[in-house]
Amino acid sequence: MLLDLFAARAEGRRISVSSACIASGVATSTALRWVAQMELDGLVPRRPDPSDGRRTFLDISADTADAVERWLNTTFVH
Template sequence: MTDESKKPVAEQLINLKDDVNRIAERLGRLSCDNLKGSGERSIASPAPQVSVDAVAAALKARRLRVRYFHKNLFADPAWDMMLELLLAELIDRRMTVSRLCASAGVPATTALRWLNNMVQQRLLVRRDDPLDARRSFVELAPDTSSSLREYFREVG
């Protein structure tokens, strides 16, 4: 039995995902280097890698605020919703509209209003579930995802 097979499946999957991310990042750098040498421009630079732990810690810190300050002081759920969606993206989990609204920490009507505003501003993308007409999913728009990843790269 190898050392790898003794690890829990979840840990093996995380390690595999990290390996795939490293390979993808390396391929992206190689592609960019090849384009530079050929005089062509890269269409998009690879998105910075973001640690799931960093996003989870930011969410935890946001939630701890209400222990020290009145919750009405932080009634704007936009940042929390974007962090939840980034975390979902990083762990390859689809986020339903109802789950996102529930996780926002504000009344559902407020969360839904903010979600709709962010969709209109093209910060988020809402997609109908092809298997269940009553449900829809929400995800970060590509530019929003890139901006959040850059933010986490800068703040460390």
């Protein structure tokens, strides 16, 4: 989920909670627990969709995006 949100931020896309759950490849209940925990940890704030009150988007916080970028650079750049 964090990688998907990181890529979406770089591309200027928004990811809904339901899309993030589907992309995770796990049961929806499990994905929602992960989202809730990441939100509690301050990693992924939720943002309501101003045009559709039923939908909520996930963002990746700036600190989390920086951490993911550092991890990618140390893991995949030699």
